[in-house]
Amino acid sequence: MARTGDDRMSASRSRRLQQDFVRMFKPLQSGACNVPPILGYAVAVAAVTTVIWLIATTWHAPVAIALFLVAVLVGGWLGGRKTIESALRRTKANLQLILETSPLPIAGVDAEGRITSWNKAAEQVFGWTAAEVIGRRCRTVPPDQIEDYVQLIHRAMQGETVTGLVRQRLKNGGKLIYSSVSLAPQRNEGGEPIGVTVIIEDITQRKLAEETLRESRELLHLVLATLPVGVVVMDRNGDIILANAASNRIWGGAPAVSGSKRWSDLKGYWHDSGEKVDPSDWASVRALSEGKTSLDELIDIETFGGERKTIRNSAAPIRNAEAMIMGAVIVNDDVTERVRAEDAVRKNEQRLRDVIDTIPVIAFINMPDGSNEFTNRSWQQYTGLSVEETAGWGWKSTVHPDDIALHLEKWRAAVSAGGKFDSAARYRGANGGYRWFLVRAVPLRDERGNVLRWYGVLMDIEDRMRAERSLRESAARLQHLSRRLLTVQEEERRHLARELHDEFGQLLATITLQLHAAKTVAGAAARSTLEECMSILQRAGDEVRSLALELRPTVLDTAGLDATLRWLASQHEQRTGTTTEVIGHLNDVPGDVAIAAFRVVQEALTNVLRHARARRIWIELNQTDAGVEIAVGDDGVGFDVAETVERTSGLGHLGLLGMKERIEILGGNLKIDSRPGRGTHVRIWLPSKDAGASRPRDLTT
DSSP states (O other): OOOOHHHHHHHHHHHHHHHHHHHHHHHHHTTOSOOOHHHHHHHHHHHHHHHHHHHHHHOOHHHHHHHHHHHHHHHHHHHHHHHHHHHHHHHHHHHHHHHHHOSSOEEEEOTTSBEEEEOHHHHHHHOOOHHHHBTSBOTTSOGGGHHHHHHHHHHHHTTOOEEEEEEEEEOTTSOEEEEEEEEEEEEOTTSOEEEEEEEEEEOHHHHHHHHHHHHHHHHHHHHHHHOSSEEEEEETTSOEEEEOHHHHHHHTSOOOSSHHHHHHHOEEEETTTOOBOOGGGSHHHHHHHHOOOEEEEEEEEEOTTSOEEEEEEEEEEEEOTTOOEEEEEEEEEEOHHHHHHHHHHHHHHHHHHHHHTTSSSEEEEEOTTSOEEEEOHHHHHHHOOOHHHHTBTGGGGGBOTTTHHHHHHHHHHHHHHTOOEEEEEEEEOTTSOEEEEEEEEEEEEOTTSOEEEEEEEEEEOHHHHHHHHHHHHHHHHHHHHHHHHHHHHHHHHHHHHHHIIIIIHHHHHHHHHHHHHHHHHSOHHHHHHHHHHHHHHHHHHHHHHHHHHHHSOHHHHHTOHHHHHHHHHHHHHHHHOOEEEEESOOOOOOHHHHHHHHHHHHHHHHHIIIIIOOSEEEEEEEEOSSEEEEEEEEOSOOOOHHHHHHHHHHTTOOHHHHHHHHHHHTTOEEEEEEOTTSOEEEEEEEESSOGGGSOOOOOOO
């Protein structure tokens, strides 16, 4: 890793000091002068002071220690042997004190790389005590860096001083840290290297900070390179210090770095007015001089290549912690195509408005939020309101009070969802009267799907609404008439059934009695004829009773619908020989509902007999609080329902349609499910109460 500027300055300063010491003591080493012992002590003290200062200011302890040893030797030589021995003892103690109090780990190493000394800082940083490492090859060196470690020791033993090497070292427990490693040789009295002093500085945090800074810078450059907008960063003088590729692409090249020259070179024109942008009017100038933030200023520019473009120009000042302006950031967004499209849309809108204003139907244009922007002449003629009076939400005043809430709710829902709008409401005319209009509107979107405008029309449906209202009233009257007709029909059937059962039945019974009387007095030749007549009368009586029951079974009035349907199924099975069963059970059913259900089941059984060729028929009964559900199924040949209904209706056979109408008059539903070869399933549902009390049930499942 490269050394910092401070490290290089410290190393240079240490070398200069070392050279100064050599020059200072060179005359003494050559014997050019005699110096008293007191001067030797002074030199030793000066050496200790120098060592402490060098460690405190440069952190290059190997150089300091080497100078210290040289100074001690010189001082000893000057002061004599006794003086030397005394100074050595004191300096050795001072040196030991320096080593123990140093904030940096310091270790002594022999020529084989084994630890000979290990200070307190080393114990604290690496977690091994002196006893655990002395005499062993350095435990802080990772296995893959042992060879590098041996080479460094060898270089130091050759007399080389190495400083500021970045290496990884191991702590007790296996954790790796980044370290700045410095090595210097230890020499004996003869100047020969006898060991190495190793100083280690933990630079893990600095290394991590540098790595984080590097990653942040890389991320910043990556973000700027991928942004679709141009980004330029300036210093306080307006000079460019950073510009991404998008900025150069927008301007057709790299602009001048100098702020004053660049602002005078730029060619820009305010989009709305076409006036030239003065150099002092650029957003970046205002950001630097006034601290003003400007956003989305629309400017037509001429690029360095002569191309005309339109940009949205934004700028904001960059401030330091003291809120002083240190620079500015500028963002340019190339909106040329968008602005051209919007201009074209505006021109087309104006042409469209001119066309809309001439069409004979009411038309309008609304804003994306639903408020009105334009109404044509037809609207003004009908309502008497001008464009200005209608604009915004002024149109609401023309909607009928009974319609406005729902109409407005539907409109806001359509605007929120961005979907089509379709609603009918009454609008007040200039004469004060209301007419029904069908309002339809659709959104116009841009290429991103955003709603630009709403276009709509009001179609006068007053005549249609009146016709539909008349039709509903006619249908209601017809339904009432049909219901009354069915009631009269049932009454007539009841009356006819009673007449057949009572009057005609009694007449047949009287004739039978008379024939019995004649038989007793007649001769033998006439008795056979009388017996045959009595048999015919018996069959006639049975047919009359059967016909009376089919017209209006008395069991329906006396025993209810459940018993009547079971009787009907039994009669059908006896008469046709086809298995007919009833599944389920019904409780009390109201009279009208019971009669309608009976007639539909009766008609269904008749149809099975005529067309189905079925071997089995089943009647399913189900009842809830809401109504009665009855199904008649068979395993016959089946038929195409739609085709059969259309064909029989054309021929005047209204059996199926009559069944459906009878059920719907009472508010019920009828569904016929049949396919050729799959049998037939007729299902009806009738409300328990009057038709208006319940909603028809869905029989699609």
